Amino acid sequence: EKASKAALDEEVKITRKPQAPRVKLDEDRLLSAAGIPKLRNKAKHHLKFKGKGHEYSDTARLLSFYQLWLDDLFPKARFLDALAMVEKMGHKKRMQMMRMEWINEGKPRPDNDDLF
Amino acid sequence: MEFGDGRRDVVDPEVRAYVSSLVTALGGSGADEDGRYVLGDDALACLRDLKKWLKLYDEKANRLDVARCLAESNLVGGDLLQILAAWPENATEDRLKSKIALACLELLVPLTWPLEKDTQAMTVNHHRHIPYLQIAQLGYKRAIINFDGARILHTAVRCALPSMAEAMGDRSTRDEGIIKLLLYFVRNIAMIAPPPNVQYEGDEAEISRSATIDAFDYQDILHLLLTVSSTMGEEFNTQDVVVLDILFHLIKGVDIEKLFVDEAKADNSKIDELKRLRQKEASMLRSYQVNAPTRHNRFGTMAWMQREDSKMTTISGQSAIMDSTRSLAKMDSTKKFKPPRKALKGEKGPMDFDTPVMLNVQANKHLRTFVEDFLDAGFNPLFSHLRKAIDREAERILEYHPRQFFYLVSWFLEAERVRRKSKVPSKGQKPEEIDNYSLVASVLNQEMFVTLNRAMEQTFENKSWQDLSAAMKCFTQILLTVQEMSESPLEEDQEIAENILSRIFYEETTHDRIANLTRTYKDQGFGYLDSCTELAHHYLRILEQYSKQNVDMQVRSRRRIRRKKKAARADGEDDPNDDVDDSDGEDEARAEKVSRDRKFDFKRFASRFVTQGCVDTFVTFTAYYNDLKPAQLKRAHRFFYRVAFKQDMSVMLFRVDIVALLHKMIKGPEGLDPQASCFKEWDELVKQVLKKCIRKMQERPELVVEMLFSKINSTAQYLEYGYEKQTASAK
Numbered sequence: 029e030k031a032s033k034a035a036l037d038e039e040v041k042i043t044r045k046p047q048a049p050r051v052k053l054d055e056d057r058l059l060s061a062a063g064i065p066k067l068r069n070k071a072k073h074h075l076k077f078k079g080k081g082h083e084y085s086d087t088a089r090l091l092s093f094y095q096l097w098l099d100d101l102f103p104k105a106r107f108l109d110a111l112a113m114v115e116k117m118g119h120k121k122r123m124q125m126m127r128m129e130w131i132n133e134g135k136p137r138p139d140n141d142d143l144f
Numbered sequence: 145m146e147f148g149d150g151r152r153d154v155v156d157p158e159v160r161a162y163v164s165s166l167v168t169a170l171g172g173s174g175a176d177e178d179g180r181y182v183l184g185d186d187a188l189a190c191l192r193d194l195k196k197w198l199k200l201y202d203e204k205a206n207r208l209d210v211a212r213c214l215a216e217s218n219l220v221g222g223d224l225l226q227i228l229a230a231w232p233e234n235a236t237e238d239r240l241k242s243k244i245a246l247a248c249l250e251l252l253v254p255l256t257w258p259l260e261k262d263t264q265a266m267t268v269n270h271h272r273h274i275p276y277l278q279i280a281q282l283g284y285k286r287a288i289i290n291f292d293g294a295r296i297l298h299t300a301v302r303c304a305l306p307s308m309a310e311a312m313g314d315r316s317t318r319d320e321g322i323i324k325l326l327l328y329f330v331r332n333i334a335m336i337a338p339p340p341n342v343q344y345e346g347d348e349a350e351i352s353r354s355a356t357i358d359a360f361d362y363q364d365i366l367h368l369l370l371t372v373s374s375t376m377g378e379e380f381n382t383q384d385v386v387v388l389d390i391l392f393h394l395i396k397g398v399d400i401e402k403l404f405v406d407e408a409k410a411d412n413s414k415i416d417e418l419k420r421l422r423q424k425e426a427s428m429l430r431s432y433q434v435n436a437p438t439r440h441n442r443f444g445t446m447a448w449m450q451r452e453d454s455k456m457t458t459i460s461g462q463s464a465i466m467d468s469t470r471s472l473a474k475m476d477s478t479k480k481f482k483p484p485r486k487a488l489k490g491e492k493g494p495m496d497f498d499t500p501v502m503l504n505v506q507a508n509k510h511l512r513t514f515v516e517d518f519l520d521a522g523f524n525p526l527f528s529h530l531r532k533a534i535d536r537e538a539e540r541i542l543e544y545h546p547r548q549f550f551y552l553v554s555w556f557l558e559a560e561r562v563r564r565k566s567k568v569p570s571k572g573q574k575p576e577e578i579d580n581y582s583l584v585a586s587v588l589n590q591e592m593f594v595t596l597n598r599a600m601e602q603t604f605e606n607k608s609w610q611d612l613s614a615a616m617k618c619f620t621q622i623l624l625t626v627q628e629m630s631e632s633p634l635e636e637d638q639e640i641a642e643n644i645l646s647r648i649f650y651e652e653t654t655h656d657r658i659a660n661l662t663r664t665y666k667d668q669g670f671g672y673l674d675s676c677t678e679l680a681h682h683y684l685r686i687l688e689q690y691s692k693q694n695v696d697m698q699v700r701s702r703r704r705i706r707r708k709k710k711a712a713r714a715d716g717e718d719d720p721n722d723d724v725d726d727s728d729g730e731d732e733a734r735a736e737k738v739s740r741d742r743k744f745d746f747k748r749f750a751s752r753f754v755t756q757g758c759v760d761t762f763v764t765f766t767a768y769y770n771d772l773k774p775a776q777l778k779r780a781h782r783f784f785y786r787v788a789f790k791q792d793m794s795v796m797l798f799r800v801d802i803v804a805l806l807h808k809m810i811k812g813p814e815g816l817d818p819q820a821s822c823f824k825e826w827d828e829l830v831k832q833v834l835k836k837c838i839r840k841m842q843e844r845p846e847l848v849v850e851m852l853f854s855k856i857n858s859t860a861q862y863l864e865y866g867y868e869k870q871t872a873s874a875k
Contacts, residue, residue: 106476131863
């Protein structure tokens with residue numbers, strides 16, 4: 029009887045594996061190679077439009093372009109949810125700086141004469 | 145007390161014993177008296193004792209035990225109503241009987257009093273009894289308004305008639321109390337409705353709004369309301385808030401357009417509506433059927449999508465192989481993850497005014513007559529009296545009264561406009577015969593604007609969104625009324641309207657506030673969203689119209705002023721600093737300058753609405769497109785049109801989720817009904833926006849990234865025009 033009581037008193041240790049960290053759609057992911065750099069790259073080479081008269085089909089193409097990119101980047105969220113998450117990221121300081129940089133890249137170089 | 149099966153009674157047995165013995169002693173009906181109700185010997189004392197129980201036990205100790213016992217013993221249906229019914233019209237003078245009737249009323253009021261949850265004072269007892277009592281109150285209401293033998297509400301009015309007949313100054317405190325008692329009784333009856341989370345098991349039709357309105361009409365309560373509100377300030381004073389409360393619960397959620405449809409037309413429009421709804425359903429089914437599988441559900445289609453880097457995605461189901469959009473949609477729909485989301489805030493309790501209410505034909509007719517009479521007689525006295533009370537923060541004004549006030553003002557103003565529209569103006573009518581707007585003048589004065597502005601300011605700061613929603617509705621209706629006034633053939637109306645409009649036009653704080661309200665929408669619920677988009681829409685529209693007023697009209701109005709002043713001068717009144725002497729030629733030059741300035745001012749004002757916040761609010765609103773009415777869809781359409789083409793900032797709409805929404809509205813699945821009247825203009829707008837979007841993307845490749853985000857104004861400016869906004873102009 030004593031033995032069984034001792035067995036009862038013995039502390040039962042519960043060991044649990046630490047949970048795998050949840051994958052998040054954060055700035056790091058968005059700025060990584062699979063993120064916006066890839067989007068820009070793909071857009072440059074693969075995104076083609078038919079132009080006038082094909083507004084709806086062009087838009088459908090554009091939407092699926094974004095959808096596939098987001099599916100690669102963050103597969104678990106639905107398209108519209110992921111879009112909202114990305115939009116929210118855009119308010120972060122770091123993202124805004126990067127956005128400015130990307131826009132400035134596209135701007136025409138100012139002529140040297142204008143600088144003084 | 146312990147029951148046989150081990151349950152315990154929820155009420156102290158001693159209390160139950162006392163109360164039920166009192167109820168028994170009150171009286172009853174028996175076979176000896178042909179089933180008539182016979183009063184007990186000491187009925188009056190019993191009634192008074194019951195009242196004492198309610199007051200000294202329930203109220204003092206903050207329990208609901210006595211109310212529960214009374215509900216279980218069927219005091220209301222079994223005794224009180226019988227006693228009231230036995231007070232015949234011709235025995236009004238009978239002192240004892242009228243005393244007993246009054247004592248019944250004194251019991252009915254606390255029993256039907258609205259039960260409030262979520263207060264700090266709630267105890268275990270409240271949690272135990274309130275669900276039971278809520279259902280019991282529904283039973284009370286049903287019994288009271290559907291009582292066969294007599295008009296119970298009418299009888300209640302008779303209790304208070306002697307007090308009401310006294311002149312206001314001569315009334316004693318007791319008289320005032322009795323009048324209040326009666327009005328609160330009516331309020332309670334109007335207010336009782338099934339709580340939002342409870343399914344009422346009896347016949348809904350017996351306690352519905354239609355039944356209430358019918359009963360109020362049949363029992364002359366509507367007359368009472370008219371009398372009290374039209375003599376407010378003369379015969380009645382502090383009763384205004386109770387009347388406000390009653391009116392609010394009577395008309396909240398009633399659709400005004402439907403109220404003023406003719407009966408013959410109503411029949412037709414019902415058939416039309418049926419047709420329309422069936423068409424809508426058919427088009428909905430059609431859009432499903434386009435995507436529906438053509439074979440049985442175990443057909444087992446499997447497709448894969450080749451992606452870059454030799455990646456594959458498999459998709460099952462036949463819809464997957466139809467086209468790439470469908471397969472992508474299918475792929476999306478299999479995902480399980482949901483980001484955390486906040487619930488929408490919104491009122492669900494008795495103070496909710498956004499839930500629409502249907503009325504039957506009979507109730508519609510009664511309410512319409514009442515509304516017309518009220519507009520003719522009661523509107524000005526009641527609402528100006530209330531406004532004054534709110535302004536000086538009178539003690540009787542409770543926290544929810546301003547909300548009811550603004551909601552009612554907006555409701556009645558709209559009713560007045562709809563009534564005017566439904567009146568066919570006969571040809572050859574002289575201008576003197578046309579009604580002016582004096583019937584609603586009490587809410588168009590400067591004091592009202594001050595009250596309203598202050599209310600909007602405060603409720604916005606305190607984040608009480610329902611109150612703000614009501615105030616916005618009120619402001620919208622005032623604007624619409626003023627605008628109609630400015631189109632009235634009467635010169636006097638025109639002049640007043642012009643004054644008001646010009647004041648609004650130059651009031652920067654109001655501009656800021658409205659732009660701010662539109663910008664800051666965030667899960668306040670659909671009712672709020674509807675009010676704030678409606679306000680923004682009409683505000684912009686009316687000011688735009690005002691800014692466009694042509695030179696000719698201004699010259700005319702200046703001439704009118706001059707003529708008036710001349711007349712005044714002829715009458716001998718002398719105004720030293722008036723500028724009567726300017727001539728016609730000067731008038732025109734001046735008018736031209738004014739209209740130029742106004743155009744500029746308007747442009748500046750409208751640009752405040754071209755922020756991402758405002759666009760987001762309207763996008764959220766448009767996302768409900770399948771449930772919106774044509775007028776609401778038009779509102780969203782005009783806004784997007786304004787942003788993209790009038791203000792030339794279509795860049796604000798170039799965001800993937802907005803583009804996806806616009807695309808979905810037209811091309812589906814579950815898009816707008818192509819047969820709907822507004823489909824065509826939406827199609828045109830969306831096409832133009834998308835066209836611009838595609839063109840812009842080709843023009844500026846950096847938009848690919850910016851499409852994902854909200855743009856700040858400077859980047860938007862660059863993306864739209866290709867240069868930064870100049871902040872300081874070089875000389």
